[in-house]
Structure formats: structure tokens, C-alpha cells
Amino acid sequence: MTGITYEDFLDLDYDPAESELVCTFTVHPASDMDMEAAASRVASESSNGTWAELQVDGTITDLSATACGIDGDTVRVAYPEELFELGNMPQVLSCIAGNIMGMKAVDRIRLEDCEWPEGLATSFVGPQFGSAVRNDIFDAGERPITATVPKPKVGLSTDQHVQVGYEAWTGGLDLLKDDENLTDQGFNRFDERLTESLAARDDAQDETGEKKSYLINVTADANTMLERVDRVAEAGCEYVMVDVVTCGWAAVQAVRERCEEHGLAIHAHRAMHAAFDRVETQGVSMRVIAQISRLCGVDQLHTGTADLGKLANEDTVGINEWLYGDLYGMTDVLPMASGGLHPGLVPELVKRVGTNIGVQAGGGVHGHPDGTHAGAKAFRQAVDATVEGTSLEEYAADHPELQVAIDKWGTETPR
Ligand SMILES: O=C(COP(=O)(O)O)[C@H](O)[C@H](O)COP(=O)(O)O
Numbered sequence: 001m002t003g004i005t006y007e008d009f010l011d012l013d014y015d016p017a018e019s020e021l022v023c024t025f026t027v028h029p030a031s032d033m034d035m036e037a038a039a040s041r042v043a044s045e046s047s048n049g050t051w052a053e054l055q056v057d058g059t060i061t062d063l064s065a066t067a068c069g070i071d072g073d074t075v076r077v078a079y080p081e082e083l084f085e086l087g088n089m090p091q092v093l094s095c096i097a098g099n100i101m102g103m104k105a106v107d108r109i110r111l112e113d114c115e116w117p118e119g120l121a122t123s124f125v126g127p128q129f130g131s132a133v134r135n136d137i138f139d140a141g142e143r144p145i146t147a148t149v150p151k152p153k154v155g156l157s158t159d160q161h162v163q164v165g166y167e168a169w170t171g172g173l174d175l176l177k178d179d180e181n182l183t184d185q186g187f188n189r190f191d192e193r194l195t196e197s198l199a200a201r202d203d204a205q206d207e208t209g210e211k212k213s214y215l216i217n218v219t220a221d222a223n224t225m226l227e228r229v230d231r232v233a234e235a236g237c238e239y240v241m242v243d244v245v246t247c248g249w250a251a252v253q254a255v256r257e258r259c260e261e262h263g264l265a266i267h268a269h270r271a272m273h274a275a276f277d278r279v280e281t282q283g284v285s286m287r288v289i290a291q292i293s294r295l296c297g298v299d300q301l302h303t304g305t306a307d308l309g310k311l312a313n314e315d316t317v318g319i320n321e322w323l324y325g326d327l328y329g330m331t332d333v334l335p336m337a338s339g340g341l342h343p344g345l346v347p348e349l350v351k352r353v354g355t356n357i358g359v360q361a362g363g364g365v366h367g368h369p370d371g372t373h374a375g376a377k378a379f380r381q382a383v384d385a386t387v388e389g390t391s392l393e394e395y396a397a398d399h400p401e402l403q404v405a406i407d408k409w410g411t412e413t414p415r
Pocket residue numbers: 149151179180269270271302303304305310311336337338339340341360361362363364
């Protein structure tokens with residue numbers, strides 16, 4: 001018999017092997033626990049241990065994680081590669097962000113960052129297109145691609161939704177995007193919306209001479225999602241949109257596989273991410289959610305507005321850099337800035353995050369005093385002015401739609 005206690009999971013002199021996944025946690029131990037005990041409980045419960053001293057008969061594969069660093073509230077844990085089923089994101093998360101999130105040994109615990117080893121990282125397919133969508137699908141050159149989401153987010157009939165799309169496309173935007181809670185409800189059916197939007201998209205392309213596309217929300221149970229992906233491909237669209245957090249990573253992986261068969265890109269909306277990442281001491285950081293998204297293979301991901309918009313954002317700049325960064329040759333991800341954007345915020349946004357992004361506005365387009373078409377023009381004008389280095393004020397002198405938007409919203413951050 002061999003006894004395994006949770007103390008066996010702590011070795012502060014341990015130097016992780018290159019093949020190990022190293023996770024960084026912020027840990028607040030329970031009041032009756034010191035940090036070393038809490039850190040070893042984290043390593044234990046997230047790999048192969050439990051609360052009791054185990055009596056093991058015979059030899060077992062050693063899959064123990066090692067708490068290998070403590071620095072203030074920060075704990076580093078190294079996980080052996082063999083603990084994981086390669087290419088299975090739910091299984092990986094059931095280890096590193098599973099039971100430990102509710103363990104009474106810690107008052108609070110947050111998974112902050114992961115250093116992905118090559119073997120595990122490359123067992124995931126990653127994105128097909130990533131930021132290359134800007135010029136593979138569109139002909140955007142150096143500018144950010146632009147998108148709008150019809151508002152109100154639900155309640156528009158199919159005809160109204162399509163009309164909004166047509167006005168936005170012909171006003172100069174690249175993408176129409178469904179909102180996160182629009183899928184296939186009675187007031188606006190998925191199939192009709194798909195067919196009619198793409199017909200309007202074709203008209204807008206003919207009229208403008210620019211490539212246009214549509215981010216249609218396929219989010220549903222996994223089987224239905226796959227059927228919707230097939231229909232989107234048959235209808236001749238370039239993208240599907242998925243609410244990646246609410247539908248779950250298993251479904252995202254299945255959609256990614258199906259999208260490869262069709263050559264479809266994936267736009268990832270992150271609705272519900274804040275349930276995991278908004279509280280700074282508990283949950284899973286947006287940085288890690290972004291890492292998971294890239295590994296699972298989305299091409300575009302909402303990462304916020306570097307705090308210029310209406311929603312709380314965690315480190316948009318740092319997360320975007322990670323999404324562009326080298327990951328064993330894996331394709332990058334195009335960050336989408338969204339949530340309370342309007343034309344007046346575009347220059348500062350680009351200053352903070354650069355031009356290798358998508359910019360998206362709902363209210364900031366459809367709230368334009370002269371309506372969606374003018375709002376789309378103003379938003380595109382703001383992007384064009386910013387990329388050519390002209391101030392919005394100067395550009396607005398001969399672009400009246402932009403002037404109206406500036407007069408209405410200035411550079412305010414909405415709430
Ligand atoms: O509908 C919108 C934005 O609408 P509006 O432009 O009217 O605010 C998106 O759902 C948010 O961007 C999500 O937030 P995030 O991008 O931070 O995930």
C-alpha cells in the first residue's frame with residue numbers, strides 16, 4: 001500500500017518539464033489553511049488527489065500535478081501531459097478549472113493564465129483563418145473590418161432585420177451580425193433570415209462593389225448547430241457566429257470541425273464570460289477564455305474595447321497580444337472590439353489596440369439621428385479617417401453623417 005496525501009503535491013523547488021501545462025492561479029486560502037496547504041490542495045484536486053489520504057494497492061500511473069511556486073496570492077501548478085486527453089477541451093477544463101473552483105479549502109480561486117506546452121496545444125486544431133479574414137474574405141487592406149448588430153437585439157421581424165442589414169452594408173459596413181440571443185425564435189426564423197439576408201447581401205455587394213458577409217448565430221444544442229452550419233454553407237455565407245461560452249467548448253469543437261469541411265469562418269461571441277471573469281478573485285480570466293477559444297479554433301473573438309465602451313473589460317490589449325502571438329505556428333485570432341462603440345471612440349480605440357481588429361457597433365450605428373444607413377456611413381467614415389490619420393473633426397467637414405454622430409455622442413463612453 002502507498003499513501004498519497006495532499007502534501008505530496010507541493011514542491012516549491014520543482015522546475016516544470018517543457019511538456020507540462022503550467023497554470024497560474026490567484027488563491028485566497030480558507031481562514032484555517034495556510035497558503036502551502038491550499039496550493040497543494042489545488043494541485044491535488046485538479047489532478048489525481050482528493051481530501052483523504054489514499055491507500056493505493058499496486059502501482060498507478062503518476063498523474064499528480066505539482067504546486068511549484070507561491071508568490072503572495074499567486075500559485076503556479078504544473079500538470080503532466082499524460083493527465084490530459086489530447087484535443088479534449090472539456091476534459092482539460094475539468095482538471096484545471098473544475099472542482100477546485102468550489103473547494104472549501106479556498107475562499108476564492110481564479111485561473112489567471114496558462115502556459116500551453118506544444119504537445120497539448122497542437123492537439124487542438126486552432127483557427128482556420130484568424131486575422132487573415134480581413135483580406136481573405138474582405139479586401140480591407142490596413143483597416144479594421146466593420147460590423148453592426150441590429151438593435152433592438154431581439155424583436156425585429158425577418159424583414160426588418162434584413163432591411164437593417166441592407167442599409168448597414170450599403171452604408172459601408174462589412175458585416176451584419178446577429179445578436180447573442182437571436183437564434184430561431186418565432187418573430188424571426190433562422191432559415192428565412194439566412195436566405196433573405198444573403199439575398200440582400202448580394203444586392204449590397206453589387207451596389208457597392210465591396211465584399212459583404214453575415215455573422216448568423218447558429219447557437220443551439222450541438223446537433224442543431226451542426227445542421228445550421230451545413231445550411232449556412234449551402235446558402236453561400238462565409239461565416240457562422242457561435243455563443244462560445246453558453247454553448248460550451250465541446251460544441252465549439254464540433255462546429256469547428258464541421259466548419260472546416262465547408263471552409264466557414266467562426267465568429268465567437270463571448271456572452272456569459274463575465275460570470276467567470278468579472279470578479280477579480282474568483283473564476284477563470286478572460287485571458288484563459290481567449291486561449292481556449294483560439295485552441296478550439298474560432299477565427300474572431302470579442303475581447304472588448306480597452307474600456308472605452310459600455311462593458312467592463314479585462315486587459316483587452318494584453319489578451320489581443322496573446323491572440324496574435326506565436327503558439328507553435330497556430331493561426332491567430334482576430335479580436336473584435338464591441339460593446340457601446342460609436343464613431344467618436346474609433347480613433348482612441350485604434351490608438352489603444354491597433355488596426356488588426358474588427359470594430360462593431362449596434363447602438364452606435366442604429367442610434368444615429370438619421371438612421372441606420374447614415375449611422376453605418378458615419379462608423380465607416382470614422383474608421384477610414386482614423387486609418388488615414390485624419391482627425392474626425394477634419395474628416396467630418398465633408399462627411400456630414402460623421403459630423404452628426406460627433407455632434408450627438410462626441411467621445412463619450414456610454415453606460
Ligand atoms: O450587442 C453588442 C454590442 O451592442 P452595442 O454596440 O449596442 O453596445 C455585443 O453583444 C457586445 O459587444 C458584447 O460585449 P463584448 O464584446 O464585450 O463581449
